[in-house]
Structures are given as structure tokens and as C-alpha cells.
Amino acid sequence: MSDQILPYTTVSVGSTSKPSKNLAPRGRISAIADNWLPRLVLSPTIIISLVFVYGFIALTGWLSLTDSRMMPNYTLVGFHQYTDLFGLDRWWVAAGNLGIFGSLFILFCLGIGLFMAILLDQKIRAEGALRAIYLYPMALSFIVTGAAWKWILNPGLGLEKMMHDWGFTHFTFDWLVNSDFSIYTVVIAGVWQSSGFVMALFLAGLRGIDDSVIKAAQVDGASLPTIYRRIVIPALRPVFFSALLILAHIAIKSFDLVMALTAGGPGTSSDVPAIFMYQYSFSRGQLGLGAASAMMMLATVMAVLVPLMYLETKGARNGR
Template sequence: MTQKSIPAPKPLSDWFRRNVAKLVVAPTFGLIIFFVYGFIAWTGYVSFTKSKMLPTYSFEGFYQYIRLWKMTPWNVAMENLLVFGSLFIVIAIVLGCLLAIALDQKVRAEGALRTVYLYPMAISFIITGTAWKWILNPGLGIQKLVQSWGWESFSFDWLINSEMAVYTLVIAAVWQSSGFVMALFLAALRGVDSEIIKAAYLDGASLSRIYLVIILPTLRPVFLSCFFILTHMAVKSFDLVVALTGGGPGYSTIMPANFMYEMTFRRNQIGLGAASAMMMLATVMAIVIPYLYSELREKKNG
């Protein structure tokens, strides 16, 4: 009866070789968990306290949320977010898609045009807001220019009109972001099989019908990507508001991010600011979670 040989223990170097990738990623992963998700959890807890200048940790329930929704500036901020976000997302996607389709026709100087359309995305919202503040200023910009041409009755005072000022944010945001949307759509259009387009031409389909019926429906992932990116940009809009309108006239163009900053860092209401931050997070989650659920369900059923 032969005695079975005991396998020699694997050296530590083999274990290290197998797990080196995990070891390299682990510190970064740990920092992300702590500084992102850890502070989200901390903010969520602080929103249930009566913290003011310094955080306190006595649980007070939904006191700050009830107080938040009774404040007129917060309700105005949410209404502004709805108006600004809806117009910004729809116009940027439509305009970016149309620009991509135009460039997809192999026009002359395509590279230069693509650079011109995409350039605004390379600058910050602070610069965008400052530039458009000059352009839309009734005493310096479009109104002054047109009146100098002889049209004395022309008026374009949206920037100082509390009813129209929020639309100036839409103008500036669309100008900056539509080129980025165009780049995404143009990359997707260049990936469409040319044989499909040729077959549609042979069947007598017009160019507009080819795009509307054949090509654009295949770009659903690009539409969704643009929607979520622009939604994220709309919800966290802060610097554009500060540079362009300052939240005014009054607080007519204030956004949730500006309200959160005002409450947290200027009025020393940490608990209220944390509650507004959690409501912003809930707004994003209300859009992202149904999408992720539908995608996972489609993959499971597919």
C-alpha cells in the first residue's frame, strides 16, 4: 500500500500573481466607498437632524424635509429645475441629432464644423455663463446691438425679467452641450451599416424617411445616454446659474444646487442643506432606477 504524497504548499508568489489586480484596485475602491457612498450616508443621516452651523446627531425624523417643502425658494427651485431640465434636454438632443445628421452627409469642411460645434463643451459653465451674461445684457448685448441698427423699439430683456430669466439658462446650456450630443450621434451614425442605407435607396425611400424609420430607431442607446448625461448636468446646475443670473432677479432662477449651497454654507443650516441634497439625489434615482430595472428585465427575458 503506497503512501500518497502530500502536495507542497503553493508559494505566496502564486497567490500574489493571481490577486495582484485586486490588490491594485482595492485602495481606490476603498476610498470611493468611503468618500462617495460613506458621505452620502452621512448626509442622509444629517438630513434627519436639526444640525445648524455644526452637525448634531440626535434623530429628529422628517423635520427638515417638512420644513424644506414649506419654503418658497425651494419650491421655486424645483419648478425651475422642471422647466430648465425639460427644455434643455429636449432641445439639446434634437439640435445635436440634427447637427449630426447634417454632418453625416459628408459636407465640406466637416472637420472644422465639427470642431466649432464641439468647442463650447471644452469650456466651463462659468465661462459660458459670463459670456452669455454679456450677450444677453440689455445694455451691452443683443438688445443694444439691434437698437444701434435703427430698431429702437426692439427689446430683449430676458436676463432682467423674472418671468423669462430661466430661459436664458436654457439658451446658454443648449449652446454648450448640443455639440457634445452631436458628437455622440455622429459617432453612432458612422457606425450604421451602409448596406442598409443603399438597400433603402434602391427601394425608393427618401433620405428623411431613411433616417426617421430606419436609422434613428437603431440609435436608442445613444438617445438614452444623452438623456441621462444631460439630466445629470441639469440637476447639478450650479456654476451656470451663479455666472449668468446669480439666481435672480430675486430668486426667480435659483436651482436646487444653489439653494443647497445657500442653506449649507451661507446660512449655516446644515440639516436643511443635507435634506435638499438628498432630494436632488432622489430626483436622479427616480430616473435612473426605472431605466436600470427595465434594462435588466429585458436582458433577463431576452
């Protein structure tokens, strides 16, 4: 009996060992491909980002420490460009306008976006149509938005003229040509453009909340406003973080909207750092001063980004 089994066992073992030897090189090739293929695919993107993002940031920082005029001058001269920048009244006007525009823009976009999202979350009729209407302004460029609102707010063509034609002859809305209020017209146009996008973010966050939590609160006798104030809105903290980060980025780099709507005027009353940087770098031939203003814009972005990232990371570690 044993003499009959041993040959069969030997043959079976030998037959199973041959495929393992043939598959070993294929396994090594597959492991190498799995290891290096993602790196090869991602390497062009990483290289381009390093050169055209971080490389040019470093170049701008270097130029801000030089005496560059029309053409770059790579000889370091210190921080006198920053000293000249902080001594210009126009820079402080632009920085103040950025503070006004950024704070109001972010505040109103968050408030209106959250309010519209809560309304749409009530399972109302024609939700899809309303959502599309709210999101439509985001499909437009800031140039188109600025041009449209420039016509709407023009005292001789838009809203004020329409009200006068309807018989409201004492109605005035001349913010576009009033140096004290021109920056607020930029806020109006920016909020109109971006609040629908914020609404979409909040609506996605609302739809991701477990309904059982809300139903349990309703069983306990909590009213709908209390549920949203105590349960729903605190649960949207990650959405608030994302929306705040995006809106702050839009506000700080705002250029096309201001140029299309007011061009920084009347005078420099609605000037912002992005316009200041562009004009001093390319129109006035002071490349070093423009680079210094660009680095200050970057510092503003980092001043907003770093605390937000720290708070969000800290909250995630604490389980909130």
C-alpha cells in the same frame, strides 16, 4: 534493439520531467499574481469611492435627519427638516425651475445634437472644422459660459444694444432681468454649451451603423428622410439613453452656470435646488435643511436613473 532504445527513452523522459518540476512554483506564483494584482490595483479606487462618495452620501442622509445648524449635530430628530423644506415657497420655486430648465435643456440638446449629427453624416466638406466648432463650447467651463452669456444677454451691453445701434430701436430682449423669463436664459446658455457634445455622441452612433442596411433600403426605394426615421434613428436607442442620462445629470446638479449667469435672480426667479442647498447649508447656517435638499436632489437623480436603467436593461434582454 530494445536494450538500445530503453536507455534513450528513460533519459528523454527524465529530461522532460525536470523542467516541469522547476516551472511548477513559477506557475503558482504567476497564478497568484494574476488573481491578486488586479485587486490590489483597484482597491485604492474602490476604498476612496466607498468613503468619499457613498460614505458622504450616507453622512448627508444622516444630517438631514438631525437638527444641525452651523455645525453638525448627530442626534436624530426625525423628518422635520423635510417637513420644513416642503413648507418653503423658495424650495418649490427652485424645484419648478429645475423642471423647466431640465426638460427644455434635455429636449433642445437632443434635438439640436441629432440634427447637427445628421448634417455632418452627409459627408459634407469641412466636416472636421465644423465638428470642432460645434464641440468648442464643451471645452469651456460653465463659469465662462455663464459670464459670456451674461454679457451677451445684458440689455445695456449685449444683443439688445447691438440691435438698437443697428437701427432696430424697438427690439427688446430683456429676459436676463425679467423674473418671468430669467430661467430661460439659463436654458439658452446650457443648450449652447452641451448640444455639441450630444452631436458628437450621435455622430459616433451614426458612423457605427452598417451602411449595407441603408443601401438596401435605398434599393427598395426608401427616401433618405424615411431611412433616418424608420431605420437610423431607432438604431440610435443606446445613444439616446447615454445622452439622456448625461444631460439629466448635468441639469439636476446645475450650479455654476446659474450662479455665473443670474445668481438665482432676479430675486429667486431662476433659483435651482443646487443653489438652494448651497446657500442654506453654508450661508444661512441651516446644515440640516441643506442636507435634506441635497437628499431630495439625489432622489431626483434616482427617479431619472432607475427607470432609464430598467428600460435599457429590459430592451437589451428583449434584443432591441
